[in-house]
Amino acid sequence: MSDTMKAVVLTRFGGPDAFEIQTRPVPSVGARQVRVRVHATAINPLDYQIRRGDYPDSVPLPAVIGHDVSGVVESVGADVTEFAPGDEVYYTPKIFGDAGSYAEVHVADVDLVSRKPRNLSHVEAASLTLVGGTVWEAFVTRAGLRVGETILIHGGAGGVGTIAIQIAKAIGARVITTARSDNHEFVRALGADDVVDYAATDYVDAVNALTGGRGVDVVFDTVGGDTLTRSPLVLAPFGRVVSIVDIAAPQNLIEAWGRNASYHFVFTRQNRGKLDELTKLVERGLVRPVVGAVLPLERLGEGHEILEAGSRRGLRGKVVVDVAGEAETLVPPLAAAA
Numbered sequence: 001m002s003d004t005m006k007a008v009v010l011t012r013f014g015g016p017d018a019f020e021i022q023t024r025p026v027p028s029v030g031a032r033q034v035r036v037r038v039h040a041t042a043i044n045p046l047d048y049q050i051r052r053g054d055y056p057d058s059v060p061l062p063a064v065i066g067h068d069v070s071g072v073v074e075s076v077g078a079d080v081t082e083f084a085p086g087d088e089v090y091y092t093p094k095i096f097g098d099a100g101s102y103a104e105v106h107v108a109d110v111d112l113v114s115r116k117p118r119n120l121s122h123v124e125a126a127s128l129t130l131v132g133g134t135v136w137e138a139f140v141t142r143a144g145l146r147v148g149e150t151i152l153i154h155g156g157a158g159g160v161g162t163i164a165i166q167i168a169k170a171i172g173a174r175v176i177t178t179a180r181s182d183n184h185e186f187v188r189a190l191g192a193d194d195v196v197d198y199a200a201t202d203y204v205d206a207v208n209a210l211t212g213g214r215g216v217d218v219v220f221d222t223v224g225g226d227t228l229t230r231s232p233l234v235l236a237p238f239g240r241v242v243s244i245v246d247i248a249a250p251q252n253l254i255e256a257w258g259r260n261a262s263y264h265f266v267f268t269r270q271n272r273g274k275l276d277e278l279t280k281l282v283e284r285g286l287v288r289p290v291v292g293a294v295l296p297l298e299r300l301g302e303g304h305e306i307l308e309a310g311s312r313r314g315l316r317g318k319v320v321v322d323v324a325g326e327a328e329t330l331v332p333p334l335a336a337a338a
């Protein structure tokens, strides 16, 4: 086993060309840690936010970032009983403070690590950990979404939204989502009951019409700005709002007060438990990964460009990095931005 690995290192804050491929020593394994051969990782908006310099105090440079791993355990620490070499695992590395997953090898605290769903490839599994864990935390741990309730999911065609639609349906909720018109068929195929074209329609009017003026029980905000500030206007009495994005604009909560609303702000925490639950839904076929683009490690910067361009480059769902070279299809080099 080699004691060096390839890693994609962020050497400065800037554009997608701020990464460099470097050879680094393979990290050592602590007593309650596992060392994992990374077969695939994925790209999240958090990664390009870090790359462009939104979190300089939390990410000292040079840094290996990345927040999804699917891979195979290579070695375990002295006090690990949960996993053994050869086990297939998936997880989100600790966000801020530890090395990320843009590398051939990653070391993680064992309590973060979950068994990979048996019916998924590594590319598919890597697409799920951060977004799936976040949705689980938002719907199950925080909002308590229940059978028969109605939820509005903002941004249904995105990395988080595509999984949110499926988990909400698996829970038994009615799903209204927002997406551009060319994504409507796609989000309906994921299970959305009703779709609102956020680019052409006022979502407040549309959702109130779809619910006969009652409003929804839960709003899930994956966008921020208007989608958070105006969410009380589509909320039923005692409704809940869950937001996973920065609260950029000042909020006037008078409408929320009148509806006895509850607010939940989620910055996802990493742990095995919620991935174990997600795995059950995946293995029962209730949640399937949505992979929009796959690239090799050497083209990781291009993956950032694709994610940042979103639907302007036809992206639906996640951008995945095929570290081990196992995927059958990779996306071709990018065309010029639309």
Ligand SMILES: NC(=O)c1ccc[n+]([C@@H]2O[C@H](COP(=O)([O-])OP(=O)(O)OC[C@H]3O[C@@H](n4cnc5c(N)ncnc54)[C@H](OP(=O)(O)O)[C@@H]3O)[C@@H](O)[C@H]2O)c1
Residues within 6 Å of the ligand: 044, 045, 046, 130, 131, 134, 154, 155, 156, 157, 158, 159, 160, 161, 178, 179, 180, 198, 222, 223, 227, 243, 244, 245, 266, 267, 268, 269, 307, 309, 310, 311, 312, 317
């Ligand atoms: N707090 C946490 O723990 C946590 C965890 C995961 C993600 N996040 C955050 O959640 C956000 C979404 O993440 P993601 O992975 O889903 O990103 P993504 O894959 O880029 O998807 C964003 C989606 O939002 C859509 N959208 C943009 N403007 C919209 C609007 N006004 N109304 C409705 N939809 C709109 C986009 O559609 P178009 O492509 O058509 O523009 C796209 O489908 C990011 O800001 C990310 O940092 C937070």
